[in-house]
Amino acid sequence: MPYLVGEPPDPGIVVLAAKGVGVYAAFCGALDGAHGHLSPMERARPPVDLAVAEGCGGLLIVAYGAAERVTPYVDALMLTARERGVNIIDALRVTGGRYWSYTCASPTCCPPEGTVVDVDGSPVPAGAVLRGIAPVRPPRVPPAELRRVRALLAPVGGPERAAVGAAAEAFALRVRALSEDTRVARGTAAVRAAADAEGLPGREDTARLGVHLGHLRVRDRAWSAITADTAPRHRDLWGHLVRHLPDRWRAAPAALTAVAAWQQGDDVLAMAAVETALAADPGYSMAVLMGRALAWGLPVERWRDSTGE
Structure with missing residues (x-):
């Protein structure tokens, strides 16, 4: 395991997917932390689905931790694999x-x-020494990367954030009287206009966008508009909202920032944005999904292939 995933998480699960005569992919997930609230079946589906999608024929499951803590997750993985026709090489x-x-x-x-x-x-x-193979080192984020991420996500100082928050509260009262369809139509138009505009929105527009993204249908339309080509603009736009909005409105733009960063291969920013979203709204579903995609190594190409759906 140290040569495949580094230090295994404890408590945690490692799933090795076999294809041909060797290990094709290694999935590694801790059972504590940001994803600790997910059920065993919710944790089991992503690695099995990805193994099936990549044509892997067998899984080796290794759980680290006390039996009562890890066994439900092992059982869920084994059941899901058998339902999908994937052989269980062993489960330990x-x-x-x-x-x-x-x-x-x-x-x-x-x-x-x-x-x-x-x-x-x-x-x-x-044998590994003879072949020049070393254990995987735990990922370390260089200080410059940490400074970059903080600059993109850290709340602005001074009275500006409070002013944006007040404007958002006032706008939220106004849109509450609108019908569902009108809210979605206006929110979608505002999001599209902001994504197509040059530069970053001012105080009032930042507040309005934050409120609009609080509606899940509007947020999802913004989500589906993030592609490899549009990702840089979406990263800057939604990151701007993350920095200027109070916590009540941060989860949606932070989750969108994570998707945009992931599209660009910027996993450091993506995971930091996921953590920002979950800090603002623990259990926020879009951030949970994005966190799972990052934790299990979901290829971004698979997301791009499914955006039309």
Whole structure:
């Protein structure tokens, strides 16, 4: 595992997808943190769906943590894989330096007390050294990248943010009296105009856009308009809203910023924007979906292929 995913998360799940004679992809997800509220079945579908889409025929599941914590996730993965016709090569649990198999019931092979993970007695490290293979190092974000992300997402100082917030509250009271269809039509028009305009919106327009994005149908139309070509504009526009709007209105533009950054291959900004959205609105569904796509390594091409749908 250290040569495939680095230090495995604990508690967490690693899923290796096999294609041909080797590992085709490795999916790694912690069970705590931003995605801890998702059910086992919600966590199981993305890696299995991606494995099927890529033509992988088998999965090796390795869970790290106490049995009561990880077993529901292993069960969900195994059930989902079998429903999709994917072979389970093996499913293991690693706890306290020992491992157990979920698929083997033979006490001679897999004793009830578990099997010691004997790193020192394994030929794998020596073989890796001979081949010049090193364990995967945990990702480290350079200071310059952190400064760049903060500049794109950190709230503006001074009275400006409060003024935008007041304007947003006043506009929200006005649009509340409109019909559903009128709100969606006006919001969609405002979003399209802002995306096509040059420069960044002023205080009043920033406030109005923030309120419009609070309507899910308007937000989704903005979401579907983000393509590889339009991503830079959307990143700058929605990032501007993130910096100027109060927390009540930040989740939607932050999630849109994440999608735009992901389209550009900027995973550092994308994940930071997801965290910003979830900090403003824990459980915000679009941010949760985007976070799952990033955590499981969903290829951006797969999103582009489905945007017409």
